[in-house]
Amino acid sequence: MTGARLAGKTAIVTGAARGIGRAYALRLAKLGADVVIADLNLQGAARIGEELGAESVMAEIEALGCRSIGVQGDLRNPEAVAGLVAETMAAFGRIDILVNNAGVAVARGSGTLSTDTTPEAFDYLIAANLKSTQMCCAAVAPVMKQQKSGVIVNISSQTGISLLEHGNLAIYGAAKAGVAYLTRxxxxxxxxxxxxxxxxxxxxxxxxxxxxLDPSMGVGTPEQLNAIALRRFGQTEDMANVLEFLATDLSGYVSGQVISACGGAVLHPN
Known part of the structure; x- marks a missing residue:
């Protein structure tokens, strides 16, 4: 472990079976927390060819000396959210940290511009990004209130602060802007x-x-790279570094803030 700042704490990380969510979960475990891995597909890393250090993210966390369970479900559904909290409480008896990372940027069968978005895609993107975040926050709030302590870290997006070229990923950005407002x-x-x-x-x-990703989606382009002050795209560990600050007592007097971790792509107030 890199330290025991979170020893004795229990964290839930949604969308944690791969990618940035996995990096969040592993960092919390390295800080001493037991971690619940919540995902629509707990084997999601294998689908995209992401290599794990064990057979699952839960096993990776246990190898770090912390406890972990996996809870599979669609967090757009209230029943799945209630089940996540119930399974966490049954296993660990407390919830100290919630990281709302689950989300999706595009919907199949729909364009990514506002005027190209189908009604079905609109509902899907809002539910997957904004509704799921609100429901998870509401579900853990009673537990944290009883404890008189807790940390919630929602995941918004650069797209929720500043436009992509031509208004790309419009509804995803609108949902993530909603996450930022909800956070406050x-x-x-x-x-x-x-x-x-x-x-x-x-x-x-x-x-x-x-x-x-298909290059036609317009994400990760050379033009976007050149627009970043640090001239590099982010790594998952860059995001885990910010989470470490927000999840520990290092940020004990910080609340209601949206930290843009974008390498300087956004250089105006939130």
């Missing part, structure tokens, strides 16, 4: 109960999934 409202609501709520707005991150 939750900070105001839950702060009196000792619960801090913040968000990370990642820029373009070089995940295994990104490398497999």
């Amino acid at each position: 409202t939750l900070a105001a609501e839950l702060g009196p109960d000792g619960i801090r709520v913040n968000a990370i707005a990642p820029g373009i991150i070089e995940t295994a999934r990104l490398k497999k």
